[in-house]
Amino acid sequence: MKRVIGSSWFAAVAFTVTSLGLIAMLYQRVEPFRYYGGRFGVAPFLPDPRVTTVLLLVAATLATLSCLLGAHRMAQQRIHRLDWFFVVIGEVAVWSLVAGFFEKGRGLWNWHVICLAVLAASGCYLWATILVRLRAGSLSDTIFWPKVFRTLPLNQFAGIFVLAVVAIATFVLATGAQSAVQAAVRSGPYRDLSLVWWLIGEWGTKVGLAGLTLVAVAVLCRSILSITAAKEAAVEARLREERFRAELITNLTHDLRTPLTSIVSYVDLIAKLELPEPRLTEYTGVLTRKADRLKGLIGDLLDASRASAGNLPVRLQPIGISEIVSQVAGDFDDALNARRLTWVGPPPATDVVLADGEHLYRVLENLIGNAAKYAAPGSCVHADLDRAPHGLRLRISNRTSEPLLVRPAELTAQFVRGDTSRHGDGSALGLFIADRLTALMAGRLTVTVDQDRFTAAVELPLVPASLTR
Numbered sequence: 001m002k003r004v005i006g007s008s009w010f011a012a013v014a015f016t017v018t019s020l021g022l023i024a025m026l027y028q029r030v031e032p033f034r035y036y037g038g039r040f041g042v043a044p045f046l047p048d049p050r051v052t053t054v055l056l057l058v059a060a061t062l063a064t065l066s067c068l069l070g071a072h073r074m075a076q077q078r079i080h081r082l083d084w085f086f087v088v089i090g091e092v093a094v095w096s097l098v099a100g101f102f103e104k105g106r107g108l109w110n111w112h113v114i115c116l117a118v119l120a121a122s123g124c125y126l127w128a129t130i131l132v133r134l135r136a137g138s139l140s141d142t143i144f145w146p147k148v149f150r151t152l153p154l155n156q157f158a159g160i161f162v163l164a165v166v167a168i169a170t171f172v173l174a175t176g177a178q179s180a181v182q183a184a185v186r187s188g189p190y191r192d193l194s195l196v197w198w199l200i201g202e203w204g205t206k207v208g209l210a211g212l213t214l215v216a217v218a219v220l221c222r223s224i225l226s227i228t229a230a231k232e233a234a235v236e237a238r239l240r241e242e243r244f245r246a247e248l249i250t251n252l253t254h255d256l257r258t259p260l261t262s263i264v265s266y267v268d269l270i271a272k273l274e275l276p277e278p279r280l281t282e283y284t285g286v287l288t289r290k291a292d293r294l295k296g297l298i299g300d301l302l303d304a305s306r307a308s309a310g311n312l313p314v315r316l317q318p319i320g321i322s323e324i325v326s327q328v329a330g331d332f333d334d335a336l337n338a339r340r341l342t343w344v345g346p347p348p349a350t351d352v353v354l355a356d357g358e359h360l361y362r363v364l365e366n367l368i369g370n371a372a373k374y375a376a377p378g379s380c381v382h383a384d385l386d387r388a389p390h391g392l393r394l395r396i397s398n399r400t401s402e403p404l405l406v407r408p409a410e411l412t413a414q415f416v417r418g419d420t421s422r423h424g425d426g427s428a429l430g431l432f433i434a435d436r437l438t439a440l441m442a443g444r445l446t447v448t449v450d451q452d453r454f455t456a457a458v459e460l461p462l463v464p465a466s467l468t469r
Helices: 010-030 033-039 047-070 084-104 109-134 146-153 158-183 194-273 278-309 323-330 333-338 357-376 430-440
Strands: 315-320 340-344 352-354 380-388 390-397 444-450 451-459
Touching: 010 033, 010 047, 010 109, 033 146, 033 352, 047 109, 084 109, 084 158, 146 158, 146 194, 158 194, 278 444, 315 323, 315 357, 323 333, 323 357, 323 390, 333 340, 333 357, 333 380, 352 357, 352 451, 357 390, 357 430, 357 451, 380 430, 430 451
Parallel strands: 340 380
Antiparallel strands: 315 352, 380 390, 390 451, 444 451
16 A cells, blocks of 8 residues: 555646646635636536545645655656756746746636646646655755865855855846746736737846856856766776786785795805806806896885885985985995996085985985986986975986987886886886885975986975074
């Protein structure tokens, strides 16, 4: 029984009977409908007023009960998912429009049928959809504007502007509908309504334009929501892809380290045996070098994965920049001498930056190591310190053997080399790791290329001198 009463067809029948009962009461008791009921010859066919009242109350109760019982099922229907704000606005606009047509055709029975049918259908739908949404708890979900103001907050100009336009247009539409109805009702038997004048001068300018304004703003806001949702989905997909890639690289490097450790251990054991075969010693040396290179590549890959995901801990502390630059450069003396490179370091300075010592060492190691690998043989590698707008800037520059054909922004990406022929033993991750580690320390790494001049600049927050005493 509950399922039958809560069905959509039962509600439609109950609302139809309610509408007929209400129309019958109008033509029985309310002027001027009572006059037109006698004029059209409808009065003799209407039931007794008391019967009409009882029928109206019973049908309205059943219609309301049907909506409440079937609310959760009806709430999934598209007709009850329409934006509730525009449903109400549309009802007001339609009712005011019907008032003009009704007044114009008040002497014709067919206009009575059409206009009352529109009013009854729209009124029953409004009552039904309010009951369904309130009972199912979907009223707030089917209002468009809260979603707009979550994307365009009211503390921003765009949100305030949209709210002002919507509020003004809604007020104009509501007052315009009332004015249009009053203008239509003011006509009489000796002052007939000019429908064209009323549609253009009253309803069109006061209701139609305000409604079109609301629709235009809603369409624009919906486009903004769609673009924002698409952008958020793209960002989420990219983050999900990066997390998956980082996890894959991390797991893969861990799995590779286990057999690599075994290889290195057995190569060391073979080297310690001091076997008389000279070729075996040569092969052991090759295996040792390749294993060490593979170990370095795996370490770079793991560090790049962790730095990209931001999973590395950061312990910021005051660090003397000149001392750490000199220390790292000293570790590359052999590599610089092998390529006849001259290191020109910055003059001694007392500047102190706020950084993580381990991460900063790795950044400088990658930058100076990059210069040691790719600087033109016999040239100079310069390191300079200067003040930046937001801290201290360390610039390491060198001249390359050939002009770089890669854009500077690409050099800090993963697996991108300035040497496109892939000569050398690098992993193409040095600048990428340096960039991510610098960002973790609230700094910035910039790379510039001017023909054969390559410059990498690390900018880090400067610790005030008063705090270092």
